[in-house]
Amino acid sequence: MKRFKNILYVNDSADDQEWGIARAVSLAESNQATLTVAAIVPTQVVAQGTKSPPGKSIPADLKAAATADSYEGLENLLQSYRQRQEIRLEVLVGSTYLETIRAVLRDAYDLVIKPAENPSWLDRIFGNNDMQLLRQCPCPVLIMKPHEETSYKTILAAVDFNPLNPLGSYLDLNRQILELSSLLALSSFAKLHFAHAWEAVAETTLASREITSSKRINEYVEKIRMRHKTGLNMLADKLGRWIGVDNYNYLSPRLHLPKGASKKMIPQLAEQLQADLVVMGTFARTGISGLFIGNTVEDILDQLSCSVLAVKPPGFRSSVKLE
16 A cells, blocks of 8 residues: 655644644654655745845845744754654745745655644635645645644545546546545544545436426436446445455445535535545646636535645646746
């Protein structure tokens, strides 16, 4: 089973980070991965007190002083973990999401961990930097609910597929979602759930026709449901081969087929199950505003109150480039 090998934890100095560091160390240990903790100092913070106009470069000595202060803060924060895990430290100056993505491109991290910004003026827990990372970071991104526990109890993995070809174009993305959720469930001894929301798109149209009997409508809906059920079962069978029968039998994941739109049913199911982590894919496309996540995914994220692990589709290319 694929494991994380090179993890980047993005420290947010605006909040108490001991809980986040504990989660990152725990994940690095269970994956036997290299862990880097990075502090990203906003450019405007470093530039405070200077008379340089916006957009001008910051003097090297001022940047070095800010970097040294942040580095010392990281050293103090990580002191108690030094005997458990070898941890690299890095301090970067700039935009949180831009510098994080550039670090991923530069050092080939395969997981980014970041505490959610939890903006007080919104009901959702994900802020602007979180959403930008979820949109544009090329590797999986774990955005953690503030002050979550060091181990998960319930994990929900959301998959999507064409019921006429369940093992078709989305298979590689679904494999990542299912394998990573299984890996985290095994390392946390967590309950694992797989979900696929479905709709019978012609049901409303059929119901509006007086000549269509309720029996025929029910038969149509059941036929569509069975297609989606078969597809989900096929993915579950595939997972047994991917992670091994013993691991699959130990996890014994529960399969869910909620009827309705994904943007409504996945958040509802996460709340019903009291999931503390949702693992899901993101589908990026190009539009007027550049690269962004599909509307359904963003609608789901806006409603979740738990941590999220977002996985990009194969072949994803970020619009962020190394300078």
